[in-house]
Amino acid sequence: xxxxxxxxxxxxITRRSFRSFMSxxxxxxxxxxxxxxxxxxxLGGIVLLLALALRGARTDIDLLQGTITILPQVIIDGLxxxxxxxxxxxxxxxxxxxxEFINFAHGEIFMVGAFVGAFFSAAxxxxxxxxxxxxxxxxxxxxxxxxxxxxxxxxxxxxxxxRPLRGAPRLVPLxxxxxxxxxxQDVMRMIAVNTGLGFNAQFRTPDLGQPLVLAQMPIADDRTxxxxxxxxxxxxxxxxxxxLIGLNYLVNITKLGKAIRAVAQDRPAASLMGIxxxxxxxxxxxxxxxxxxxxxxLFGMRVGSINPYVGFLPGLKAFTxxxxxxxxxxxxxxxxxxVLGFLEAFVASYLSLFTRGQFSGASYADIVAFSIxxxxxxxxPSGLLGEVVTQKx
Amino acid sequence: xxxxxxxxxxxCGKVKGDRGRVEGxxxxxxxxxxxxxxxxxxxxxxxxxxxKLWGLKALRISRRSxxxxxxxxxxxxxxxxxxxxxxxxxxxxxxxxxxxxSVEEGEIVTLIGSNGxxxxxxxxxxxxLLKPRQGEVLFRGERIDHLPPHKIVEMGVIQSPEGxxxxxxxxxxxxxxxxxxxxxxxxxIARDMERVFHLFPRLYERLNQRGGTLxxxxxxxxxxxxxxxxxxxxxxxxxxxxGLAPVLVEQIFSIIGDINAQGTTILLVEQNxxxxxxxxxxxxxxxxxxxxxxxxxxALRENKLVQxxxxxxx
Ligand SMILES: Nc1ncnc2c1ncn2[C@@H]1O[C@H](COP(=O)(O)OP(=O)(O)O)[C@@H](O)[C@H]1O
Ligand SMILES: [Mg+2]
Numbered sequence: 001x002x003x004x005x006x007x008x009x010x011x012x013i014t015r016r017s018f019r020s021f022m023s024x025x026x027x028x029x030x031x032x033x034x035x036x037x038x039x040x041x042x043l044g045g046i047v048l049l050l051a052l053a054l055r056g057a058r059t060d061i062d063l064l065q066g067t068i069t070i071l072p073q074v075i076i077d078g079l080x081x082x083x084x085x086x087x088x089x090x091x092x093x094x095x096x097x098x099x100e101f102i103n104f105a106h107g108e109i110f111m112v113g114a115f116v117g118a119f120f121s122a123a124x125x126x127x128x129x130x131x132x133x134x135x136x137x138x139x140x141x142x143x144x145x146x147x148x149x150x151x152x153x154x155x156x157x158x159x160x161x162x163r164p165l166r167g168a169p170r171l172v173p174l175x176x177x178x179x180x181x182x183x184x185q186d187v188m189r190m191i192a193v194n195t196g197l198g199f200n201a202q203f204r205t206p207d208l209g210q211p212l213v214l215a216q217m218p219i220a221d222d223r224t225x226x227x228x229x230x231x232x233x234x235x236x237x238x239x240x241x242x243x244l245i246g247l248n249y250l251v252n253i254t255k256l257g258k259a260i261r262a263v264a265q266d267r268p269a270a271s272l273m274g275i276x277x278x279x280x281x282x283x284x285x286x287x288x289x290x291x292x293x294x295x296x297x298l299f300g301m302r303v304g305s306i307n308p309y310v311g312f313l314p315g316l317k318a319f320t321x322x323x324x325x326x327x328x329x330x331x332x333x334x335x336x337x338x339v340l341g342f343l344e345a346f347v348a349s350y351l352s353l354f355t356r357g358q359f360s361g362a363s364y365a366d367i368v369a370f371s372i373x374x375x376x377x378x379x380x381p382s383g384l385l386g387e388v389v390t391q392k393x
Numbered sequence: 394x395x396x397x398x399x400x401x402x403x404x405c406g407k408v409k410g411d412r413g414r415v416e417g418x419x420x421x422x423x424x425x426x427x428x429x430x431x432x433x434x435x436x437x438x439x440x441x442x443x444x445k446l447w448g449l450k451a452l453r454i455s456r457r458s459x460x461x462x463x464x465x466x467x468x469x470x471x472x473x474x475x476x477x478x479x480x481x482x483x484x485x486x487x488x489x490x491x492x493x494x495s496v497e498e499g500e501i502v503t504l505i506g507s508n509g510x511x512x513x514x515x516x517x518x519x520x521x522l523l524k525p526r527q528g529e530v531l532f533r534g535e536r537i538d539h540l541p542p543h544k545i546v547e548m549g550v551i552q553s554p555e556g557x558x559x560x561x562x563x564x565x566x567x568x569x570x571x572x573x574x575x576x577x578x579x580x581x582i583a584r585d586m587e588r589v590f591h592l593f594p595r596l597y598e599r600l601n602q603r604g605g606t607l608x609x610x611x612x613x614x615x616x617x618x619x620x621x622x623x624x625x626x627x628x629x630x631x632x633x634x635x636g637l638a639p640v641l642v643e644q645i646f647s648i649i650g651d652i653n654a655q656g657t658t659i660l661l662v663e664q665n666x667x668x669x670x671x672x673x674x675x676x677x678x679x680x681x682x683x684x685x686x687x688x689x690x691x692a693l694r695e696n697k698l699v700q701x702x703x704x705x706x707x
Contacts, residue, residue: 020601255574262560262571268522269558274546274575274623 024252028331029244035335036082039342040075047071047350054354065219066353072217072227074349075342080233080302082341083240087295088318089325089333090247091154091288097264097328098284101162101170104177107315108184109154109289113146113296114306115188118201120145125204135206139235142297150293151286158285163278181311189308200307203300208232232302239298243291244334250287251330260284264328317344324373326383335384343369472531473498473658474519474550474627479528479538481511481518488514490682491528496627496660501653503661503669503690505703506679512662513555515679516629519660520552521545532627547575549626553633555662557616561605565596568604568615572622582622589618592648610641617648627658634665646672666703670694678703 051067088110095103120142124130130138161180165173192201208231216224251257262270263280271277299314300306317340325336348365352358380386472495481489488511496502504512517523519530521542530538537545560568569589573582590597593614599607604615613633620628633649634642642665650672653659663669670676670690678686678699686696693699700706 255570258563258567258571259574261563261567265560265562266558268542269554269560270571271522271542272520272546272552272554272558273571273619274543274551275571276541276543 021253025245025248028248028252028334029241031331032086032244032334032338035338036079036342039078039082039339043078043342043346044071044075047346050350050354058356060356063353067350068217069219069225070349070353072214074345076229076233077349078342078345079338080236080341081345082338083237084295084299084314084337085318085321085340086334086337087240087243087291087298088314089322089337090330091292092319092322093325093327093330093333094260094284094288096322097330098260098267098281099162100328101173102177102319103154103162103285103288104174104315104319105157105161105180105184106154106288106292107311107313107318108181108188109150109157109292109311110296110299110315110318111306111308111311112153112184112188113150113293114203114300114310115192115197115201115296115308116146116149116293117142117297117300118192118197118203118306119195121204122197122202130204130206133206135208138206139208139239139301142301143239143294146293146297147290148293150296151290154285154289154292155282158282163281185308185311192308200305203304203306205301208235236298236302239294243294247287247291247330256280256283320370320373324376324383326386329383329385332383332385339384340369340373343372472496473533474660475529475531476515476519477529477531479515479518479525479530481514481523481525483514483523488682489518489525492679492682492684493528494677494684494687496658498658499653499656500675501649501659501661501673503663503666503673503676504679505663505666505669505676505693505699507702508664509681510679511682512664512679513631514682516552516554516631516660516662519545519550519629543575546623549624550629551620551623551625551627552629553616553620553631555631555635557609557612559604559607559612559615559619561603563604564601565599565604565607565615566601568619569596569622572619575623585622585624589621592621592651593618609636610638610645613637613641613645617645617652621652621657625657627660628652629660629662631662632664633661634663634668642668666699670699 047067048064051064055063088106091106091109092103095101095106121130121138124133124138157180161176162173165176189199191197193199211228211230212234213226213228215227217227218224249257251260259270259275259280260283262273262275263277263284267277270280295314296311299310318337321336321340322333323336324340325332325334344365347368351364351368352360376384474496476492476494479489479492480487492511492515494502494504494515504515506512514523518525518538521537521540521544525538528538529536532545532548532550537548537550540548560571563571569586570582573585576582595611596614596618599611604612607615613635617630617633620630630649633645637645646668649659649661653672661669661673670693673690676686676688676690676693677684678693686693686699688696694704
């Protein structure tokens with residue numbers, strides 16, 4: 001009913017309840033978590049059924065046991081790939097949310113992040129600090145550095161290459177983005193080659209510790225094998241989750257987040273509320289770029305060696321993930337990334353196992369994964385979450 | 394809300410920065426004060442136009458003195474909002490062909506006209522969503538036509554746009570919070586939100602519902618409430634009655650009257666001329682981008698052309 005007491009209702013109106021706070025920050029993550037479990041269960045179930053069905057045809061190995069043995073590792077791999085695509089996809093989806101524009105240079109923002117890490121580690125190494133630095137401190141410093149550089153870079157690109165084209169036909173900024181992407185690749189190659197970092201840049205880290213053994217999994221004849229997660233994957237997953245929590249807080253709770261959502265939903269109306277639309281768009285690029293940069297750092301750290309073209313494929317796949325989840329939808333980008341990551345990890349690992357190595361999974365993973373994606377999009381053209389879920393930017 | 398009315402006394406030729414003393418109280422002009430022609434409201438007195446200087450900002454009285462009205466006789470400020478010969482285009486379409494109008498502090502002024510006359514274009518031009526190709530838009534005597542929309546909102550010119558333009562995926566509460574985007578005074582924002590709920594109790598019942606799920610009437614209430622959250626010095630309303638049931642239209646108009654009575658100046662755009670002229674003080678009639686009539690609301694209601702074309706009489 002109407003507001004009665006002046007003082008009593010103050011609290012009701014201004015303070016959101018702790019419950020709604022938790023649901024707005026962690027609700028989307030819970031959804032992501034459900035998709036993680038769901039992907040693991042569904043894909044795990046499929047490979048186990050396939051293994052059972054094909055078991056009789058194989059005499060060389062026990063297919064079922066082989067399938068079970070690698071399953072935990074495949075799931076961890078799926079998680080890492082999933083979070084990689086998710087963090088990059090957020091950059092695509094947020095920018096699309098406010099501008100309805102695909103920032104095709106985002107893969108290169110990610111690549112620059114990875115190179116920032118490589119430069120950072122090379123600088124530390126040359127001053128002899130790399131081995132003495134605490135690994136946690138190293139990870140934190142590298143991630144923040146990558147976020148800062150990539151974020152500012154993305155913001156500058158928007159200012160220079162996209163904003164002047166805001167009123168132009170839709171294809172024009174798209175071409176500008178492709179141009180920016182090529183420029184970034186070649187400029188980074190030039191810098192890397194001329195600074196002694198090299199085309200194939202090493203991303204060295206302090207000793208990040210031993211793999212963490214999570215459990216012992218029993219297999220036949222009382223033998224067990226350890227289920228472990230290597231430290232780099234663990235760092236990747238932990239940092240990605242922290243960033244996703246931070247992003248959900250930023251977008252769903254803060255005033256800036258409300259402004260971003262308002263601009264995404266109705267740009268002229270947002271400007272009539274006193275929101276500086278250009279600034280909000282710039283900040284959106286900053287946030288998306290920072291997430292991409294952090295993903296680049298984590299990626300470089302995990303693979304150990306990078307080159308100026310490493311942004312292309314992850315960028316393309318993250319874009320796919322964003323479309324899969326429903327472009328413009330933040331939770332969708334995370335979910336799309338997870339689903340794509342799991343699909344890839346499962347196909348890459350099990351295709352060669354099931355075909356006796358005739359199809360080496362790694363090289364066919366994309367075909368199978370993308371075929372499944374196309375199927376999903378045929379049946380759900382607006383993406384997995386699309387318009388159904390309301391947490392669009 | 395709104396400004397105090399200061400009745401001040403002084404001589405001609407005062408400009409921004411001038412200071413002086415009236416009845417022992419010190420004052421300084423922080424905005425230019427210009428002389429008005431005899432058409433302005435107010436009585437003739439000793440050959441000079443007597444009137445009111447609206448607005449605390451225009452006349453700042455030293456803190457030490459008691460801010461009670463002081464009497465000035467020959468001075469007015471300029472209107473709160475003024476358009477001078479404004480031409481606005483959409484590409485090559487000449488939508489506004491030299492609009493001039495003014496809104497005084499405390500008034501409800503209505504802009505009536507049929508579909509496509511240029512009413513919304515006028516409001517969009519005032520809010521800075523469109524830039525006039527020629528002419529001036531002045532707010533408290535300062536040109537605002539070159540400013541981006543958010544700067545114009547910052548000055549207190551706030552629009553509730555045509556078609557409501559509620560943020561569909563923000564909750565009612567969030568929509569209202571976005572309306573107060575430029576403000577940081579939490580306690581005052583809470584008080585204003587309460588005031589909105591007093592005007593529109595329905596919104597309080599829908600507090601955590603998403604804007605897009607509200608009915609048309611509720612969305613209109615939210616659009617007006619959201620604009621009020623910005624503490625408008627002048628509130629621009631674009632067809633608040635559009636698409637609403639007659640009962641609701643009456644309710645909305647009576648609330649618009651209340652908002653004005655509480656001190657907010659309003660420029661009301663309407664196709665529903667009957668209702669608009671019933672609550673407005675003055676009105677302008679717009680036809681294909683030009684103002685064809687300007688008068689008090691009462692006079693417009695009696696006008697044959699208005700009766701024939703907009704009130705369905707005669
Ligand atoms: N976005 C636009 N592009 C081109 N012409 C427009 C646009 N919006 C309005 N117009 C034209 O400008 C004129 C005035 O429109 P508008 O201000 O919306 O009228 P009203 O609000 O009085 O119904 C109309 O002739 C309309 O066709
Ligand atoms: Mg209109």
